[in-house]
Amino acid sequence: DAMVIQNPRYQVTQFGKPVTLSCSQTLNHNVMYWYQQKSSQAPKLLFHYYDKDFNNEADTPDNFQSRRPNTSFCFLDIRSPGLGDAAMYLCATSRDSTGWETQYFGPGTRLLVL
Amino acid sequence: AQSVTQPDIHITVSEGASLELRCNYSYGATPYLFWYVQSPGQGLQLLLKYFSGDTLVQGIKGFEAEFKRSQSSFNLRKPSVHWSDAAEYFCAVGEQGGSEKLVFGKGTKLTVNP
Numbered sequence: 001d002a003m004v005i006q007n008p009r010y011q012v013t014q015f016g017k018p019v020t021l022s023c024s025q026t027l028n029h030n031v032m033y034w035y036q037q038k039s040s041q042a043p044k045l046l047f048h049y050y051d052k053d054f055n056n057e058a059d060t061p062d063n064f065q066s067r068r069p070n071t072s073f074c075f076l077d078i079r080s081p082g083l084g085d086a087a088m089y090l091c092a093t094s095r096d097s098t099g100w101e102t103q104y105f106g107p108g109t110r111l112l113v114l
Numbered sequence: 115a116q117s118v119t120q121p122d123i124h125i126t127v128s129e130g131a132s133l134e135l136r137c138n139y140s141y142g143a144t145p146y147l148f149w150y151v152q153s154p155g156q157g158l159q160l161l162l163k164y165f166s167g168d169t170l171v172q173g174i175k176g177f178e179a180e181f182k183r184s185q186s187s188f189n190l191r192k193p194s195v196h197w198s199d200a201a202e203y204f205c206a207v208g209e210q211g212g213s214e215k216l217v218f219g220k221g222t223k224l225t226v227n228p
Contacts (some may be wrong), residue, residue: 004157040123042204043158057215090157093170099147100165100208103216105157 003027006091006108012112013081021076023091029104031097032074033049034066035090037108043090049074050097078111086113118143120219127195128227135190135222137205146208148216149179154215155202161203163190174190175199200226 005024013019023032031050035043047056049068063085065077078085088108094101117140137192139145146165150158162173167180180188182216205219 006157040221042220044197044218045215092158098167100163102148102160102163103158105150105159107155 004046004093004104006039006089006106006109008109008111009107010112014114015083016080019078019081019105019111021078021091021111022077023074023106024072025074025091025093025104026072027093027095028071029093029095030071031039031094031101032068033092033094033103034064034074034076035092037090039087046076048097053101058078081111081113083113086111116217118146118205118207118217118219120205120222123220124223124225126225126227129197130162130194133190133192133195133199133224135203135205135224137188137190137219138186139188139205139207140186141207144183147171147181148206148208149177149188149190150204150206150218151175151201152204152221158204161190162222175180195224195226197226197228200224 001026007022017027033048034046037043063079068074090108091106092103094103119138121136122183148163151163152158161177162171164171164181171179177192202221202223207215208216
């Protein structure tokens with residue numbers, strides 16, 4: 001039944017050690033998003049893919065990269081995690097990219113940086 | 115740029131009491147408006163959305179919201195709260211005319227007392 005799956009649910013990494021978070025979807029949606037959500041804050045969009053087209057938010061640090069090898073999978077790579085990158089990372093999908101499309105969220109990956 | 119304000123960071127209600135969560139937006143045109151709910155440790159789930167037509171929108175789990183253009187508000191209501199409604203609630207605005215971006219408010223945490 002799961003539609004947007006994120007692995008792992010919890011990830012611990014060391015300061016500066018690259019880490020990859022995974023998202024997969026069974027909805028066959030065109031758009032996949034990555035959000036960062038820090039404690040008691042709103043989700044903040046990092047970037048999204050429309051199909052294979054990558055769209056980066058202007059204020060997303062270069063330390064954050066993404067890959068989408070196929071429709072179903074999307075990865076978030078943090079090249080050199082800092083303490084400030086500890087957060088919940090949410091993946092979402094939508095059928096299309098118009099403003100009224102519902103976004104379907106995964107359960108999130110909580111990242112801890114030691 | 116559009117913005118969303120949720121004035122109440124934390125609300126506590128008794129089970130069976132009515133609930134209203136406030137949301138104000140800033141946007142030049144008619145926005146697309148959403149309410150999402152996030153249970154602890156989970157991703158976001160869509161409760162309801164508005165983009166045109168009847169200004170009173172019915173959602174899942176017995177929630178409704180009313181769009182009031184004159185007040186730039188989209189408040190969420192439920193006549194009788196259940197203990198399982200304890201969660202964090204996010205209002206979001208989507209942009210008409212091409213941007214895929216959802217802008218979220220900072221959320222309101224709901225506690226339900228028995």
